[in-house]
Amino acid sequence: MRQVSKLGWIAFLLAAAVVVLDQAAKYWILSVLGLAEGQSVPFLGPIALTHIWNPGVSFGFLQSRHDLARWLLTLFSVVVAIFLSGWVRKTERPLFAISVGLVIGGAVGNAIDRVRLGQVADFIDATRLYFPWIFNVADSAISIGICLLLIDMLRQDSRERAAKAAVSSGGDAA
16 A cells, blocks of 8 residues: 555645535535525625636636536546645645645535536625635635645745755865
């Protein structure tokens, strides 16, 4: 059996937490509040809860109402989650584990919607803050995860450049 690092397990647990939180929030919006499509209720200050159906990817990109697109997006989400799971499995970088865990959880959360509901339920409405899209917990996790992943990659790149510089300057002194 392949070994998983402690940070790998943390990434998987974070992904599971994102899926649970995402699905619980969507259940609450659709079943407890019972918001119909397009219906909106105030939430926190300029944030409202507005239910829309999103047949595309995060923030409504690549929208298509064709059933083939639904299954291709689902397959893409699952493949991304599997690939990232293999990538994070043995990580020793905390920020990398967190970022990948968020992306995996978001991808799986939205894939569950596509399988169960045919499209993704979005509901966090920040349009009063001039943010043009309505999104959900999974979309947020993906976006935050990608930002953190970019930061981690930049940090890793700067560490590698510093190590190479140290080796180069140390080699010249000898």
